[in-house]
Amino acid sequence: MSTQQTKWFERKFDFSSEQNIFPSILERLRGTPARLEEKTNAIGDHVLNLKVNDSWSIKENIGHLIDLEPLWMGRLEDILNKEIYLRAADLQNQKTDQANHNARTVTDLLNEFRSLRASTVKRLELLSDGEIFLCALHPRLKSPMRMMDHFLFVAEHDDHHLVTINKIIQSSHNS
Amino acid sequence: MALPWFERNLRFGYSPEMLPFFLERLEGTMIRLGQKVKGIDNKVLSSRLNDKWSVKENIGHLAEVDEVANKRIDEIISGVIVMSPAVFEPQDYNPWPVEKVIDFFKKNRLSNLAKYKTLSNEQLKKSSLHPRLKVQMTPVDLAWFDAEHDDHHLVKINEILQLTHSK
Numbered sequence: 001m002s003t004q005q006t007k008w009f010e011r012k013f014d015f016s017s018e019q020n021i022f023p024s025i026l027e028r029l030r031g032t033p034a035r036l037e038e039k040t041n042a043i044g045d046h047v048l049n050l051k052v053n054d055s056w057s058i059k060e061n062i063g064h065l066i067d068l069e070p071l072w073m074g075r076l077e078d079i080l081n082k083e084i085y086l087r088a089a090d091l092q093n094q095k096t097d098q099a100n101h102n103a104r105t106v107t108d109l110l111n112e113f114r115s116l117r118a119s120t121v122k123r124l125e126l127l128s129d130g131e132i133f134l135c136a137l138h139p140r141l142k143s144p145m146r147m148m149d150h151f152l153f154v155a156e157h158d159d160h161h162l163v164t165i166n167k168i169i170q171s172s173h174n175s
Numbered sequence: 176m177a178l179p180w181f182e183r184n185l186r187f188g189y190s191p192e193m194l195p196f197f198l199e200r201l202e203g204t205m206i207r208l209g210q211k212v213k214g215i216d217n218k219v220l221s222s223r224l225n226d227k228w229s230v231k232e233n234i235g236h237l238a239e240v241d242e243v244a245n246k247r248i249d250e251i252i253s254g255v256i257v258m259s260p261a262v263f264e265p266q267d268y269n270p271w272p273v274e275k276v277i278d279f280f281k282k283n284r285l286s287n288l289a290k291y292k293t294l295s296n297e298q299l300k301k302s303s304l305h306p307r308l309k310v311q312m313t314p315v316d317l318a319w320f321d322a323e324h325d326d327h328h329l330v331k332i333n334e335i336l337q338l339t340h341s342k
Binding site: 004005006014016017018019020021023024027028030031034035038156159160162163166 | 176177178182183184186190192193195196199200203206207209210323326327329330333
């Protein structure tokens with residue numbers, strides 16, 4: 001397969017569904033910790049810290065998911081509080097660049113992500129059907145984003161980083 | 176509660192650049208299923224609540240669907256006009272150990288993943304008609320469709336496990 005993956009900031013999202021597909025989205029979010037753990041299981045620290053073409057290492061990709069979880073939860077509160085705009089993301093990702101995630105063990109990173117994601121899922125399980133369809137404007141996309149769309153966006157973002165991790169692992173096999 | 180699968184409105188037309196994400200999801204299902212059934216009593220995994228499919232039957236169904244998907248990929252590539260129909264009622268997987276049902280699913284899933292990875296950009300743009308939905312689907316659309324279908328059954332499995340815990 002010679003196909004290149006679409007870059008995150010070039011991704012187009014289809015938020016047109018009028019159906020409640022939130023249970024499936026929640027199920028995707030639940031699955032990410034196990035997928036990350038399986039992927040990084042039995043990979044040496046050399047590969048986990050590897051920065052291909054000066055981009056984030058596997059540990060930094062996991063760390064980035066940790067760094068963003070409070071933003072996702074903050075946006076949940078923005079929607080529930082009926083804010084016009086969702087809070088902005090740090091588009092430069094300074095938090096991840098400065099966190100030095102490579103200095104931590106992968107087990108530590110995975111445990112933190114699992115714990116944060118479990119809290120997110122627990123909170124999402126309490127949302128009512130009405131709350132799932134509440135919305136606010138996305139600050140970068142300038143389009144209305146319902147609670148359901150927001151967490152579909154998060155699930156897609158998880159997948160983006162899982163694919164990025166795959167590419168790093170493949171690169172390490174080729175080098 | 177999961178929306179009935181046949182009531183889902185699905186949109187297709189995904190570009191080949193989206194395939195890596197869909198393959199990642201398809202691969203992840205094996206791990207998610209393994210995690211879900213870990214430590215769960217065999218009786219729970221085999222029980223049919225309200226005469227609905229058991230956990231094992233949901234997993235076995237995914238394995239059977241993958242056999243159809245494998246055939247459908249070949250059909251799209253060879254220019255067949257209408258793809259093969261879907262499968263519905265699964266065989267009785269309840270007497271099987273859950274590990275065997277998961278291994279059956281993994282075997283089929285790994286075969287499909289390997290097949291998707293051999294496809295060229297040109298092949299990824301070919302399409303055939305889906306027999307029920309009456310829409311043209313490329314291999315990329317098919318991968319997305321199956322990833323969504325996996326999630327639907329993972330939700331179903333969750334519902335069964337939650338119901339048995341609350342009893």
